[in-house]
Amino acid sequence: MWTQVALVASLMGAISAQALCPGHEVIVPSDGSAHFTSPNYPSDYPHNTNCNYDITGPAGKVLEFNTVTFKTESNYDSLTFTEVVNGLTKTLGKFSGTGGPRDLRSQGNHVTATFRTDSSISYSGFNISVKVAICSTGSNLCPNSQTVCINSTAYCDGKEDCPDGVDEDPNKCHVANCGIPAIKPITYGPATTARSVNVAARPDRSSRIVGGIAVIPHSRPWQCAMLNAASGSQLCGCSIINNEWILTAAHCCKAYAPSPNSYKVMVGAHSLSGNADQPYARKLTLSKIFVHPSWESPLRYSHDACLMKLAQPLEYNDHVSPICLANGTDEAAGKGCIVSGWGNTAPWRNLQFEDFDKFAEYVEHPEMMVPEKSESRAQERVDILRQAPANIVAQPTCVRAYGASMVGDDMICASAPGQSSCQGDSGGPLTCEDSAGVFHVTGIVSWARGCAQNGYPTVYGRVSYMRPWLMETMFNN
Numbered sequence: 001m002w003t004q005v006a007l008v009a010s011l012m013g014a015i016s017a018q019a020l021c022p023g024h025e026v027i028v029p030s031d032g033s034a035h036f037t038s039p040n041y042p043s044d045y046p047h048n049t050n051c052n053y054d055i056t057g058p059a060g061k062v063l064e065f066n067t068v069t070f071k072t073e074s075n076y077d078s079l080t081f082t083e084v085v086n087g088l089t090k091t092l093g094k095f096s097g098t099g100g101p102r103d104l105r106s107q108g109n110h111v112t113a114t115f116r117t118d119s120s121i122s123y124s125g126f127n128i129s130v131k132v133a134i135c136s137t138g139s140n141l142c143p144n145s146q147t148v149c150i151n152s153t154a155y156c157d158g159k160e161d162c163p164d165g166v167d168e169d170p171n172k173c174h175v176a177n178c179g180i181p182a183i184k185p186i187t188y189g190p191a192t193t194a195r196s197v198n199v200a201a202r203p204d205r206s207s208r209i210v211g212g213i214a215v216i217p218h219s220r221p222w223q224c225a226m227l228n229a230a231s232g233s234q235l236c237g238c239s240i241i242n243n244e245w246i247l248t249a250a251h252c253c254k255a256y257a258p259s260p261n262s263y264k265v266m267v268g269a270h271s272l273s274g275n276a277d278q279p280y281a282r283k284l285t286l287s288k289i290f291v292h293p294s295w296e297s298p299l300r301y302s303h304d305a306c307l308m309k310l311a312q313p314l315e316y317n318d319h320v321s322p323i324c325l326a327n328g329t330d331e332a333a334g335k336g337c338i339v340s341g342w343g344n345t346a347p348w349r350n351l352q353f354e355d356f357d358k359f360a361e362y363v364e365h366p367e368m369m370v371p372e373k374s375e376s377r378a379q380e381r382v383d384i385l386r387q388a389p390a391n392i393v394a395q396p397t398c399v400r401a402y403g404a405s406m407v408g409d410d411m412i413c414a415s416a417p418g419q420s421s422c423q424g425d426s427g428g429p430l431t432c433e434d435s436a437g438v439f440h441v442t443g444i445v446s447w448a449r450g451c452a453q454n455g456y457p458t459v460y461g462r463v464s465y466m467r468p469w470l471m472e473t474m475f476n477n
Helices: 163-170 358-361 395-403 462-476
Strands: 005-012 014-020 024-027 033-037 050-056 063-071 078-085 088-096 111-118 125-132 140-143 149-151 221-228 234-239 245-248 265-266 282-284 286-291 306-310 336-341 386-393 411-415 430-434 439-447 456-462
Touching: 024 282, 033 050, 111 125, 221 245, 234 265, 234 439, 245 439, 245 462, 265 286, 265 306, 306 462, 336 439, 358 395, 386 395, 411 439, 439 462, 456 462
Parallel strands: 024 050
Antiparallel strands: 005 014, 005 033, 033 125, 050 111, 063 125, 078 088, 078 111, 140 149, 221 234, 221 265, 234 245, 245 306, 265 282, 286 306, 336 386, 336 430, 386 411, 411 456, 430 439, 439 456
16 A cells, blocks of 8 residues: 655745655755655655656756665665656666765756665665755865855866865865885886686676785885774775775775764774784774765766765874875776785685676675685685785776676776785775876775686776765865
8 A cells, every 4th residue: 555755845934745656746946945755754665665756846957865864675675866868867876775865966857766665674764855956967065155166076176166265275185295105015017918808708796815915014004994893803995095084995885884883994004913013003983984976876886985084183104194096197008006905815705696686686785795704714814915916907898898787987997817806805995106106096996706817807996087076075074
C-alpha cells in the first residue's frame, strides 16, 4: 500500500502540501525551498518501492539539492537524480546508505528523482531539500560571501574572484615545500614498456603492493595510513596534502560510514606496529569527511576521492610533510611513477566471477569484504611501507582493457610487469616526480582486476581531474 509522502515548501514562511508516491510533483518556489521525503517518513519506507518525484523550478533557473536526513539500505535501496540535457538523460547522482546529496546542482529547472528499494531491509529513508541555486552549475558561493559565486576551477588561478581575495590565499594555494622529502627516496629509471593489454578478458574488481621493495624509512613523509578507529587495524592508504587535510579514496571513506568518528589517521610511520625508530608517528583524529559528490557517477567507480580534515593541524618534521597535488602537466603515457602502501605483497585474493556485476556487488565496499585470512595469508600483509614502480598507461589502452563503461576521464591507469598495488593499498598515492625533483600525487589507488595481473593496469582516481573539487572543499571548510 502506498502511503502519503510529505512535501513541505517554505516561501516567506512555511507552506505544506502532500502528494502520493509514485508520480507526484514537487514545485520549487523562486524564493525559499521545497522538501520531499521517502514513503512513510520518518518511519521505515516500504519494500519494493519504485517512487518517482517530478521536481520543477522557475524557468531558466538551476536547482540545488541538499540532505536533511538520509538513511537507506546501503547498495540496495537508492535515490537517483536525473535530468534531460540536449535530449539525453543525464544522471546527476545516485545515493545510498547514509550519504545523501550535498550541493547537488542541476543544469536546468527540471529534475526527476527515483527512489527504489528491494524486498528486505528498510530504514527511515530521506528528507531532501531543494531550492533555486544562487550559483550556476560548476560554481559555489565564495567562502566569505552569500552573493558572490566562484567557479571551482578559479581557486588559486592567480586572479582574485572573491571578496578580499580569499580564493588566492597563499597558505592554501602554495603549500610550502610540498613534495620535497627531507630523506632522499628510492626512485626508478626510465619507465619500462608496458605489457600489451588483453582486451578479450573481462575485468574483476579487487580492493588493492605486490612485488616492490621496502621504502627507505620516512623517505615518503606524505604517506599515511587510514585506520579503523575502533580496532586500530589498517583499512587504506592516504596522503598528507597540507597540515589540515588528508586525501584518500571515496570507497575507503564509505567502508563503514562517511563519519569522522569511524576512522583515525597514522602519520610519520614506517612500521604500522611501531617496530621501528619512528619518534614522530602519531594516530590522529578527524573532524570532517567529504566524499566526492559524484562518487559512482556516471560510472560505477567514478570520482573515487575523499577528503578528511584533521581535528588538529599537523606539525611538519623530517618524517611528516605534504605532497603536492598534480595539475595534469606531467601525466604522459610511459611516465615512470611510484605506488606505495602497506598492502598485501601477494595476490592471494584473486577471486574470479563470470558475471562481473556479481563480482562488483560483492566488493562494493572492498575494505569490508576481504575474507578471513589464514595465519600464512596474514603474513602477506606487510608491516613496513613498500613501494613499486608504476608507469602511466595510455588512456585508450586502459579503456580497451576494461571497457568504456568502467574507465572514465576522472581515472588514470598505471602498471609495471609483476608489480602493483593490492589489498590495503586503496586510497594510497600514485606519486610522480617532475623535472625539478618535486613529487606530486597523480593518482589515488582505486581498483583493478586482481593484483599485478598481466594486461590489466591498476586504475587510480585522477587527482588533476578532481583538483577543482579538492580546492573548493578545502577553501570552504
